[in-house]
Amino acid sequence: MKRLVLVLGLALLAGCATVKSSHVRPDYETVDKTRVKRLVVVTQPLPDGKQSVGELWSLIARRYVNQNRDFIAKANVAVAGNPEDTSFKGLCVDNAEGILWLSPDMKPQGKGMEAAVKARLLRCSDGEEVWSAEAAGSWSSEDDRYKELTTQYTEELGAEVTPYVAPTFRLLSATLDTLPRPTLSDVDVEEKIELGE
Structure with a gap:
């Protein structure tokens, strides 16, 4: 009986999962783990066509990867329209090694939001994709x-931004x-501590 309850519980959890796919380069451990x-x-584009909501997405993502994924994300931007350059070379300044690109689709639905995202981590050195994921779902605001x-x-x-915060x-x-989780040197750790996020 316990096994049946466990299997049913896992099936229910899987049914609630929002991440549809995720991929990390096979050479991540040897190439990007210490470099990106x-x-x-x-x-980009702006979720629901709103600048403030795009800024919300970028700010939440910057803080989340700093606090939970060992990256050092110093800057965040939200840009209208579709990107002309999907390598975002113009943003690779001030010792940036990668671009975390969020391409959202978000719209109000009842008392909440229906949202989806295609996310990519791109290397600044050559624009190559390091990681990608797609996720979607509907949540109450x-x-x-x-x-x-x-x-x-x-x-x-x-x-x-109020109705967008919880779903985002x-x-x-x-x-x-x-x-993935990068490997940080002692200097990186000090830099991360200085960010204070």
Whole structure:
């Protein structure tokens, strides 16, 4: 009976999963693990066509990878339209080694949001893809677990982002948890501590 409950529980969890696919380069351990650590996060196109929501996506992603994935993400931007250069070479400045590109699709649905993202980590040196993931789902905008987070981002970015915070965080945290973990040197760790995120 315990085994049946466990199997049913795992099946239910799998049914709730938001990540549809995720891929890391086969040579990640030998090529990128110690070389692609400093990132710029870019959201393009804008989710739901709103600049402030694009800024929300990039800011949540920057803070999440700094706190949970050992990257050093110093900058985040949100850009309207579709990218003309999908390597984002123009953003590879100030010792950036990679671009974390979020390509969202998000729209209000009832009392929440329907959202999807295609995410890619690109090497600045040659524009090659290091990691990619796709995820989607629908979430309520009012979730008690994210009340404090919603208040924080609303104060930072304005009331327009309020209904987007909880769904964005849920989608991005699941997606970004599939990122690989780089190896940081002592100097990198000090730099990361200085960021304070």
